[in-house]
Amino acid sequence: MKYKAYTLNNFKSIPQIEKLSDKQIQDIEVVGNVLPFKVSNYVVDELIDWDNFEDDPFFILNFPQKDMLIPGHFNSIKKMLEEGADRTTLNAEVERIRLSLNPNPAGQQYNVPQFDGEPLTGIQHKYDETMLFFPSQGQTCHAYCTFCFRWPQFAMNDFRFAMKEADLMVKYLKAHPEISDVLFTGGDPGIMKTKFFEYYFNALLDADIPNLKTIRIGTKALSYWPYRFTTDDDADDLIKLFEKTVKRGVNISVMAHFNHPRALDTKAVSDAINRILSTGAQIRTQSPVLNHINADGEVWGEMWRKQVSMGLIPYYMFVARDTGAQDYFAVTLDKAIKIYNDAYTHVSGICRTVRGPSMSSDPGKIHMLGVSEVNGEKVFVMRFIQGRNPEWVNQIFFAKYNPDALWISDLEPAFGEKEFFFMKEFNQMRNSQHDLEHTERVE
Ligand SMILES: *Cc1c(COP(=O)(O)O)cnc(C)c1O
Numbered sequence: 001m002k003y004k005a006y007t008l009n010n011f012k013s014i015p016q017i018e019k020l021s022d023k024q025i026q027d028i029e030v031v032g033n034v035l036p037f038k039v040s041n042y043v044v045d046e047l048i049d050w051d052n053f054e055d056d057p058f059f060i061l062n063f064p065q066k067d068m069l070i071p072g073h074f075n076s077i078k079k080m081l082e083e084g085a086d087r088t089t090l091n092a093e094v095e096r097i098r099l100s101l102n103p104n105p106a107g108q109q110y111n112v113p114q115f116d117g118e119p120l121t122g123i124q125h126k127y128d129e130t131m132l133f134f135p136s137q138g139q140t141c142h143a144y145c146t147f148c149f150r151w152p153q154f155a156m157n158d159f160r161f162a163m164k165e166a167d168l169m170v171k172y173l174k175a176h177p178e179i180s181d182v183l184f185t186g187g188d189p190g191i192m193k194t195k196f197f198e199y200y201f202n203a204l205l206d207a208d209i210p211n212l213k214t215i216r217i218g219t220k221a222l223s224y225w226p227y228r229f230t231t232d233d234d235a236d237d238l239i240k241l242f243e244k245t246v247k248r249g250v251n252i253s254v255m256a257h258f259n260h261p262r263a264l265d266t267k268a269v270s271d272a273i274n275r276i277l278s279t280g281a282q283i284r285t286q287s288p289v290l291n292h293i294n295a296d297g298e299v300w301g302e303m304w305r306k307q308v309s310m311g312l313i314p315y316y317m318f319v320a321r322d323t324g325a326q327d328y329f330a331v332t333l334d335k336a337i338k339i340y341n342d343a344y345t346h347v348s349g350i351c352r353t354v355r356g357p358s359m360s361s362d363p364g365k366i367h368m369l370g371v372s373e374v375n376g377e378k379v380f381v382m383r384f385i386q387g388r389n390p391e392w393v394n395q396i397f398f399a400k401y402n403p404d405a406l407w408i409s410d411l412e413p414a415f416g417e418k419e420f421f422f423m424k425e426f427n428q429m430r431n432s433q434h435d436l437e438h439t440e441r442v443e
């Protein structure tokens, strides 16, 4: 199959769109001016159930929905479109709304640190063992998720960070022997042509970096364009490159993003998975828990069971970030724990490699272990999976139970303590250091 993308400009040419009412089409046009909108022909033809599209998880995942904007924002754009406002006026309003949606949730603006006299763009190094690499050719995706906090990168060029040279990556890895993993991230690096993968992988292999053990690729291509690994012109070469890399003693782990078990049902995806696994690469899976998409323990249990039966390793359940259409997708921490427990208690031990629900917050990845009662006080029990200070990892800490909390910022320490154990040190770090972080990626 040949890849085709539909966006705001041409989505009305999708044959199945005739099932939508004029009002539904207008809603997409209004919201699609603010949130990024792109869907692949694979999602349209093989994933969405068009007989039930209003409730279909893949439709909601890719097509902007009216309730993703607050009524004030929605009505303002709708009015402008109806009145035929000029592009400049419309763009100014769109920009104003986007900025109010917290497009850069990591907090402070990115200070590009220097390395070896050059700006260290395209690299993020927050946790000792793993360096994130943002190849400049991988900063878009086969389709855009309506929940994604990465959307400023697609819609606002100011927020785009990328690096062209593999050189810098190699130098940085050599200077940092504590790094064992390089994680290619984006956007979706799966969108890159194989020749770019070859360029980067060969640079890493040729440099013979003893500390480099694993290359990870954070990608949603298995959900949005599995033909990337099977029938695309350069699919065979990508598979060969994986084989070669594994043979040279560097692990490959595809960090695959699946939001719903139905994304595992097509022949295309199972062919793609089999081909990747045949190279000796591993596939680990992750997804945020999302209202309207997968906020149900049975859905997660089914997803993990299917994944394991196909040879995939469940890795993370994430909490959706405080950005973009968060009100639409948000699940309380309390509910996320319930969904996780519901699923976890109904799968066998081999599915229990998964960890979650986890928040990728500024201080680190915070794992919500559960709800408990200590000396009569109801609390959330938490730990760091990753911490800005590695010594925080695996320390248990407690927050006052709050059934409405959506994010760490909504929580207070339990037992009358003033602040969480890491806060003092974290604030010092924030004040004193160049911040290596910009927008954080879920992988
Ligand atoms: C999740 C994450 C990693 C990888 O962490 P692992 O625990 O090794 O999966 C690396 N860097 C950042 C910024 C992350 O959020």
Ligand code: SF4
Residues within 6 Å of the ligand: 140, 141, 143, 144, 145, 148, 149, 150, 151, 186, 187, 188, 220, 257
């Ligand atoms: S979640 Fe991944 S695939 Fe989806 S829009 Fe964001 S970066 Fe792209």
